[in-house]
Amino acid sequence: xxxxxxxxxxxxxxxxxxxxxxxxxxxxxxxxxxxxxxxxxxxxxxxxxxxxxxxxxxxxxxxxxxxxxxxxxxxxxxxxxxxxxxxxxxxxxxxxxxxxxxxxxxxxxxxxxxxxxxxxxxxxxxxxxxxxxxxxxxxxxxxxxxxxxxxxxxxxxxxxxxxxxxxxxxxxxxxxxxxxxxxxxxxxxxxxxxxxxxxxxxxxxxxxxxxxxxxxxxxxxxxxxxxxxxxxxxxxxxxxxxxxxxxxxxxxxxxxxxxxxxxxxxxxxxxxxxxxxxxxxxxxxxxxxxxxxxxxxxxxxxxxxxxxxxxxxxxxxxxxxxxxxxxxxxxxxxxxxxxxxxxxxxxxxxxxxxxxxxxxxxxxxxxxxxxxxx
Amino acid sequence: xxxxxxxxxxxxxxxxxxxxxxxxxxxxxxxxxxxxxxxxxxxxxxxxxxxxxxxxxxxxxxxxxxxxxxxxxxxxxxxxxxxxxxxxxxxxxxxxxxxxxxxxxxxxxxxxxxxxxxxxxxxxxxxxxxxxxxxxxxxxxxxxxxxxxxxxxxxxxxxxxxxxxxxxxxxxxxxxxxxxxxxxxxxxxxxxxxxxxxxxxxxxxxxxxxxxxxxxxxxxxxxxxxxxxxxxxxxxxxxxxxxxxxxxxxxxxxxxxxxxxxxxxxxxxxxxxxxxxxxxxxxxxxxxxxxxxxxxxxxxxxxxxxxxxxxxxxxxxxxxxx
Ligand SMILES: Nc1ncnc2c1ncn2[C@@H]1O[C@H](COP(=O)(O)OP(=O)(O)OP(=O)(O)O)[C@@H](O)[C@H]1O
Ligand SMILES: Nc1ncnc2c1ncn2[C@@H]1O[C@H](COP(=O)(O)OP(=O)(O)O)[C@@H](O)[C@H]1O
Ligand code: SF4
Ligand code: SF4
Ligand SMILES: [Mg+2]
Ligand SMILES: [Mg+2]
Numbered sequence: 001x002x003x004x005x006x007x008x009x010x011x012x013x014x015x016x017x018x019x020x021x022x023x024x025x026x027x028x029x030x031x032x033x034x035x036x037x038x039x040x041x042x043x044x045x046x047x048x049x050x051x052x053x054x055x056x057x058x059x060x061x062x063x064x065x066x067x068x069x070x071x072x073x074x075x076x077x078x079x080x081x082x083x084x085x086x087x088x089x090x091x092x093x094x095x096x097x098x099x100x101x102x103x104x105x106x107x108x109x110x111x112x113x114x115x116x117x118x119x120x121x122x123x124x125x126x127x128x129x130x131x132x133x134x135x136x137x138x139x140x141x142x143x144x145x146x147x148x149x150x151x152x153x154x155x156x157x158x159x160x161x162x163x164x165x166x167x168x169x170x171x172x173x174x175x176x177x178x179x180x181x182x183x184x185x186x187x188x189x190x191x192x193x194x195x196x197x198x199x200x201x202x203x204x205x206x207x208x209x210x211x212x213x214x215x216x217x218x219x220x221x222x223x224x225x226x227x228x229x230x231x232x233x234x235x236x237x238x239x240x241x242x243x244x245x246x247x248x249x250x251x252x253x254x255x256x257x258x259x260x261x262x263x264x265x266x267x268x269x270x271x272x273x274x275x276x277x278x279x280x281x282x283x284x285x286x287x288x289x290x291x292x293x294x295x296x297x298x299x300x301x302x303x304x305x306x307x308x309x310x311x312x313x314x315x316x317x318x319x320x321x322x323x324x325x326x327x328x329x330x331x332x333x334x335x336x337x338x339x340x341x342x343x344x345x346x347x348x349x350x351x352x353x354x355x356x357x358x359x360x361x362x363x364x365x366x367x368x369x370x371x372x373x374x
Numbered sequence: 375x376x377x378x379x380x381x382x383x384x385x386x387x388x389x390x391x392x393x394x395x396x397x398x399x400x401x402x403x404x405x406x407x408x409x410x411x412x413x414x415x416x417x418x419x420x421x422x423x424x425x426x427x428x429x430x431x432x433x434x435x436x437x438x439x440x441x442x443x444x445x446x447x448x449x450x451x452x453x454x455x456x457x458x459x460x461x462x463x464x465x466x467x468x469x470x471x472x473x474x475x476x477x478x479x480x481x482x483x484x485x486x487x488x489x490x491x492x493x494x495x496x497x498x499x500x501x502x503x504x505x506x507x508x509x510x511x512x513x514x515x516x517x518x519x520x521x522x523x524x525x526x527x528x529x530x531x532x533x534x535x536x537x538x539x540x541x542x543x544x545x546x547x548x549x550x551x552x553x554x555x556x557x558x559x560x561x562x563x564x565x566x567x568x569x570x571x572x573x574x575x576x577x578x579x580x581x582x583x584x585x586x587x588x589x590x591x592x593x594x595x596x597x598x599x600x601x602x603x604x605x606x607x608x609x610x611x612x613x614x615x616x617x618x619x620x621x622x623x624x625x626x627x628x629x630x631x632x633x634x635x636x637x638x639x640x641x642x643x644x645x646x647x648x649x650x651x652x653x654x655x656x657x658x659x660x661x662x663x664x665x666x667x668x669x670x671x672x673x674x675x676x677x678x679x680x681x682x683x684x685x686x687x688x689x690x691x692x693x694x695x696x
Contacts, residue, residue: 033514058523063520200617203630207630226623274608278583279604284559
């Protein structure tokens with residue numbers, strides 16, 4: 001890893017939002033049962049060469065958010081807010097422009113993407129396809145490139161001639177990563193890229209991903225529920241719960257010093273092998289993930305929260321500066337807080353605040369929201 | 375008591391004209407009420423071995439035994455066997471029919487086996503799998519669920535038959551933190567309350583540490599180390615097991631194995647791990663005088679015994695873990 005000074009994402013004065021900027025993005029699916037608010041107002045920014053990890057449990061809206069970035073959502077989804085990719089408004093792009101952007105600027109490694117492979121075509125042909133379709137290489141050059149790409153993801157060149165069913169799950173996922181790399185995008189959105197992989201391949205893929213970011217200035221949004229994996233790969237983390245960001249900050253800080261109780265539970269979820277306290281005692285968070293159609297009022301985490309206050313049932317806190325300790329001097333160059341959390345316990349006075357309002361189910365943000373979110 | 379058993383099982387495929395020895399001589403037992411974790415790298419043959427134990431693949435040689443008797447591969451016998459030994463597949467999205475509701479997906483097994491009380495069965499399976507209240511999920515289609523919710527439907531489908539053994543292929547790989555704990559705790563609870571056994575196929579050593587009694591580490595079609603979890607995972611003897619433990623995110627000195635990923639159509643001679651072995655490459659095997667054997671002398675197949683066993687010349691001579 002490079003030193004913190006040379007990593008663009010960790011410099012306080014780094015031009016955030018250089019590549020990607022989300023403002024109050026919300027996604028609602030229309031379904032037979034009613035509207036599903038899957039993403040509810042997410043703002044975040046990503047600099048060139050920066051790696052952002054998005055964590056959260058299933059159903060929290062991570063994939064929906066990722067798909068929204070390139071307008072890959074089904075027609076039943078309504079997206080509002082603003083998504084600026086390299087200065088261009090993604091939500092206003094024509095389809096032609098969008099198609100070009102999807103390969104050349106940003107590409108997605110989908111969750112469970114192994115199914116996206118065509119079962120009756122050799123994987124080499126499938127990796128070469130975007131290069132040929134977008135006229136980025138001659139057929140001969142594409143063949144060489146396929147070999148390079150396979151090597152990069154740790155597969156021998158002869159695998160180009162294999163069919164998907166001849167590969168194991170992990171091998172197919174690596175083919176998908178090779179496809180995402182084919183057109184040398186500026187931004188890679190990797191939705192659970194290593195979740196289905198064994199630890200060794202995960203280590204290889206993470207090493208590969210880290211070298212791509214460090215060596216070529218590729219930006220990364222990596223989605224996972226495994227905070228330890230994200231912390232080892234990304235500069236910053238954003239933790240999602242029920243369609244919102246509940247904590248953002250530098251990776252190590254969020255992983256080892258989470259301020260939101262949900263992030264804390266995520267950080268503690270995976271046992272340390274050899275630690276006898278976790279032997280035959282899997283640890284998890286009680287309760288069920290919330291149904292986005294029936295979100296609890298107040299802080300949506302309150303029914304599962306081990307440290308909830310009575311006011312949490314009606315009071316909804318937005319992201320708030322949560323730098324470790326007030327006595328630690330803030331970096332003079334940073335006007336925006338680097339660590340934020342949406343929890344009443346990071347407020348200067350948790351007990352103070354507005355009385356329950358008559359807005360019913362509506363969220364009632366307490367205090368001023370943090371200026372910078374991620 | 376041994377319930378499910380693999381005896382010198384070999385499973386082969388033909389891959390582009392070449393013979394792939396996906397499972398290349400495995401002895402493994404799952405006792406009554408026992409949870410065994412089968413761990414190893416992608417493509418090492420875990421799923422193939424699991425499918426063979428379920429009667430979904432036929433061994434080229436060797437045998438699968440259940441309750442002491444070898445499997446009979448008639449349609450009828452297999453149907454009865456599948457009620458006892460249920461698969462929780464690796465990949466929830468691929469295994470759910472997109473046109474079936476959650477209710478239909480979970481009711482399928484009980485219907486095939488003509489079990490009574492379908493609605494209660496489905497409801498109880500769903501809620502045991504953490505989809506609560508279950509009635510709300512009855513009319514929902516897979517595409518309306520997130521990945522983790524789909525996996526829970528799949529687990530509910532297996533639980534709906536009240537099986538004796540679960541063969542769970544990466545049961546929590548796609549689940550988030552809270553569900554992970556809940557499903558693992560569920561396996562422990564099912565074992566405690568019903569004596570349910572499980573073979574859990576996983577690359578997740580933390581899972582093995584969380585719930586398994588024994589662990590078997592597989593490499594390129596063979597089990598290279600097996601034994602009680604505390605022993606194998608706290609003091610691994612095989613260089614491959616040591617490497618696997620070293621790449622856990624919080625580990626101080628990762629040994630990221632490079633080299634050609636294991637390919638069952640080209641199983642190396644000698645110790646099959648030798649082209650990637652860090653102990654051999656680092657010269658320690660030569661110091662111990664076993665490097666010649668590492669490269670050329672085939673290792674014998676590990677027996678299925680409760681105690682610790684390791685298939686490594688270096689571990690045999692050095693005895694103490696590295
Ligand atoms: N039907 C098949 N035809 C040819 N080769 C196959 C077939 N099924 C599996 N293989 C090969 O057999 C080996 C073992 O595959 P298997 O699916 O059992 O691996 P695994 O350990 O479950 O991997 P993962 O962790 O990625 O799921 C792999 O090299 C795979 O490519
Ligand atoms: N096509 C869809 N129609 C209706 N609801 C959906 C659809 N896709 C996802 N959802 C719902 O939106 C929420 C967020 O899902 P998703 O973005 O997949 O979460 P994550 O990736 O964090 O697991 C979930 O409650 C899910 O059930
Ligand atoms: S605001 Fe209240 S309920 Fe929400 S996370 Fe903080 S303490 Fe828990
Ligand atoms: S037998 Fe030799 S090559 Fe094989 S794992 Fe042991 S030391 Fe390494
Ligand atoms: Mg997802
Ligand atoms: Mg498998």
